[in-house]
Amino acid sequence: xxxxxxxxxxxxxxxxAGALDAGEVASVRxxxxxxxxxxxxxxxxxxxxxxxxxxxxxxxxxxVSPEVLAGRVKARIDAGARAAWAPARLLPAGLxxxxxxxxVSWAVSRWASQPQPPAEAAQVIExxxxxxxxxxxxxxxxxxxxxxxxxxxxLVTVASRPEYCNRQERRVDLSDETQRSRDLLARRALLVxxxxxxxxxxxxxxxxxxxxLRDVVSLDPCAEPGxxxxxxxxxxxxxxxxxxxxxxxxxxx
Amino acid sequence: MxxxxxxxxxxxxxxxxxxxxxxxxxxxxxxxxxDDALDVVQETFVKAYVNAVRWRADxxxxxxxxxxAINQSIDRYRRERYRRRFVEPLADETQMAAPAAHAxxxxxxxxxxxxxxxxxAVQALPEKQRAVFLLRHREEMxxxxxxxxxxxxxxxxxxxxxxAVTRLRQQLGGMRP
Numbered sequence: 001x002x003x004x005x006x007x008x009x010x011x012x013x014x015x016x017a018g019a020l021d022a023g024e025v026a027s028v029r030x031x032x033x034x035x036x037x038x039x040x041x042x043x044x045x046x047x048x049x050x051x052x053x054x055x056x057x058x059x060x061x062x063x064v065s066p067e068v069l070a071g072r073v074k075a076r077i078d079a080g081a082r083a084a085w086a087p088a089r090l091l092p093a094g095l096x097x098x099x100x101x102x103x104v105s106w107a108v109s110r111w112a113s114q115p116q117p118p119a120e121a122a123q124v125i126e127x128x129x130x131x132x133x134x135x136x137x138x139x140x141x142x143x144x145x146x147x148x149x150x151x152x153x154x155l156v157t158v159a160s161r162p163e164y165c166n167r168q169e170r171r172v173d174l175s176d177e178t179q180r181s182r183d184l185l186a187r188r189a190l191l192v193x194x195x196x197x198x199x200x201x202x203x204x205x206x207x208x209x210x211x212x213l214r215d216v217v218s219l220d221p222c223a224e225p226g227x228x229x230x231x232x233x234x235x236x237x238x239x240x241x242x243x244x245x246x247x248x249x250x251x252x253x
Numbered sequence: 254m255x256x257x258x259x260x261x262x263x264x265x266x267x268x269x270x271x272x273x274x275x276x277x278x279x280x281x282x283x284x285x286x287x288d289d290a291l292d293v294v295q296e297t298f299v300k301a302y303v304n305a306v307r308w309r310a311d312x313x314x315x316x317x318x319x320x321x322a323i324n325q326s327i328d329r330y331r332r333e334r335y336r337r338r339f340v341e342p343l344a345d346e347t348q349m350a351a352p353a354a355h356a357x358x359x360x361x362x363x364x365x366x367x368x369x370x371x372x373x374a375v376q377a378l379p380e381k382q383r384a385v386f387l388l389r390h391r392e393e394m395x396x397x398x399x400x401x402x403x404x405x406x407x408x409x410x411x412x413x414x415x416x417a418v419t420r421l422r423q424q425l426g427g428m429r430p
Contacts, residue, residue: 013419014414047426048422051371053390054367054368056368057278057375076295076299
């Protein structure tokens, strides 16, 4: 009897939430005519459901005007488009200089309003060596910062409470995170030149991140809670996420 | 939406005008932090712009945007929860007010205290229950749609909603303005 009554109580809660179809509504109402306890539960739940409409968040207004919000959204879209165009993200460090030449040549040719294709512009425009060096250093720092930010996103998700893949054994689903870690490790050589002097301050953190991503890759995609707890404890002890934050900001200047 | 899918950024403005307040209130109800909620709203429209080509005409725009917003809110909550526990243990001043935990629900309480306790009770829900509850209560979304939005099966949605409602009743039952 207790088991069936538990099921009725669940339906009563769903009725109060307006989440039953017409047939179920009729069935629950018939039950409540016979069961005082469920009828009382329902009345209390309906009262709470209506009270929740007073949540202050339900009437709150954004602190900025729609025009300002629209401007910010457009700015983010533009920023996303620029980041996708940045060549050093995709090329080995050794080819980044060539990409910089093409990029700078293109930018200069557009500024001068000369309708020349980039290859031709590279032949006629000389890029000062110091300007080229500055751009290379900046691209190296930015791509290292982006790599660290992506690694941080993966590690934060690992450290928070992922969904269960096996509730009985309390195993958690890390399939996305193990794959993303694998991808990041594969891309590290393309994205980061750890020997470059401009990222010297990041070397220790880069090594820590690489070690931690390898630990994530070594976990079962449906991981035991003990293995995950060990990883979390190590990250906390090394304050890895904080260090990533600090170093990323330093690299971006 | 067709204009947005074609890359017409000016189509964002009418879309935002129609939906931004609703999405802000949903994100705020979930995150209980005004700055985070604003960020989620901005990110939702950015994603809407980027993914507009994937929107299908048989889908309601409001439900589609709601799905993006609630998942952004969940992701944000997970990131901020870890940061607050392990990186920045200091209290966030922009959070909505915490409740007076000692108040008994049986006695009559002031309106402000009721509002605070409602906010705290919602905030105390586990992340999945909170998402399911808010989509049902605020958006009146059908349970099947909630399941699709959150990647849950119908049974899980029902049990999450049941648990959320039961918990909220334990926190708020007997309160009268």
